[in-house]
Amino acid sequence: MSEIYHPPVLLDESISMLKAREGGIFVDATLGGGGHTEAILKANPKNRVIGIDRDEEAIERAIKRLEPYGDRVSIYHANFSQIGEVLEAEGIGEVNGVLFDLGVSHFHLRGERGFTVWKEQPLDMRMDRRQKLTARDVVNELSERELADVIFKYGQERFARKIAREIVRRRKEKPIETTTELAQIVEEVIPKKLWAGRKKHPAIKTFQAIRIFVNKEFEEIEKGIPSAAEFIKSGGRIVVITFHSLEDRLVKNILRSLQGFKVVTKKPIEPSPEEVRENPASRSAKLRAAEREE
Ligand SMILES: C[S@@+](CC[C@H](N)C(=O)[O-])C[C@H]1O[C@@H](n2cnc3c(N)ncnc32)[C@H](O)[C@@H]1O
Incomplete structure (x- = not known):
């Protein structure tokens, strides 16, 4: 890979x-490494893309990668909930399509911001490092009740209350600073027979929950898509790729619920077995799209 x-x-x-391929102006609301944007630019030489990402490292990489496309691309360091401001700054009133490829990128998981349970790193998890709130703050400062609610709501973790209780007990001894410390607490709470010998780390749900909370991911989606x-122009589309069931729902x-739109994916589109083989991270992806009717 x-x-x-x-x-x-x-x-x-x-x-x-x-x-x-039909040509037009598109927004890539989650520019990331610029892969989708580049494919949109290649799909039709007349295409223009406005790319948005809240992670400045992603922005820097995308600027380099997309340099050959000159003024066919404009790049903004912003939240996609700010799409209105971005398009206003560009002087654009209508677009042919907007793509949301949600979640974290390969770079986040390989980086040093504590997004993965598999590497010992400081608990950070911010996609946008201008933001103040970090995973460390969440783990060390939320009340037991708030922590349990976050872990349950965004991680669908049935041991949420016990995990929250143990986090609070342990942080009284000393602040919880690293991914490994948090992962170990979760391991101790969840009965071993439920996870031993499996590939999935028992703390994955807890990590997902804290990441969603730190980055206000659901608020961004609730504001960004509408x-x-x-x-979106008449006949234009919103295309969204999600990576877990909560996000997909x-x-x-x-x-x-979008007025004047019809959903064009009766069932979500999923990656082919070949894609999953080549890129296992794609296995949980689901694509849904809606088209403006009037
Ligand atoms: C899965 S990656 C996108 C990868 C991209 N499609 C590519 O081909 O390289 C998701 C990206 O969306 C960004 N992101 C997530 N939520 C965002 C938000 N609310 N506003 C702006 N960017 C966001 C992340 O920083 C990350 O770079």
């Missing part, structure tokens, strides 16, 4: 669902 680029997930499917919808409901 490439160390240089985040392998873009459901790439051909995204291009087709965006109708990017804001994007306001700029949220997106499915938002797409269904």
Whole structure:
């Protein structure tokens, strides 16, 4: 797997669902390494892309990668909930499509910000490092009740209350600073017979929950997709790729609720077995899309 680029997930499917070969202006709301953006630019020489990402390292990499495309690309360091401000700054009133490829990137997981349970790193988990709140703050400062609610709501972790209780007990001895310390606490709480010998680390759900909370991921989706919808031309599309069931359910409901749109993916599109073989990180991806009717 490439160390240089985040392998873009459901790439051909995204291009087709965006109708990017037909030409137009597109927003890549989650620019990341720029893989989807580059494919949109290649799909039609007339295409323009406005790329948004909240992670400045992603922005720096994307600027380098997309340099050959000159003024066909504009790049913004922003949250995608700010899509309205971004398009206003560009003087654009309507676009042909907006892509959201949600979640963390390959670079986040390989980086040093504590996104993965598998490496010992400081508990950070911020996608945007201008933000103040870190995973360390969440783990050490939320009340037991708040922590339990976060872990349950965003991780669907049935041991949420016990994990929260143990975190609070342990942080009284000393602050919890690293991914490994947090992962070990979760390991101690969840009965070994439920996870021993399996590939999935027992703390994955807890990590997912804290990451979603730190980055206000669901608030961003709840605001970002309807804001994007306001700029879609008639016949244009919103395409969203999700990576876990909670996120997928949220997106499915938002797409269904958009006034003047019809959902064009009766069932979500999933990666082919070949894609999953080449890029195991794609295995949980689901793509949904909605089209403006009027
Ligand atoms: C899965 S990666 C996108 C990968 C990209 N499609 C590619 O092909 O390289 C998701 C990216 O979205 C960014 N992101 C997540 N939530 C965001 C938000 N609310 N606003 C802006 N960017 C966000 C992350 O920083 C990350 O770089």
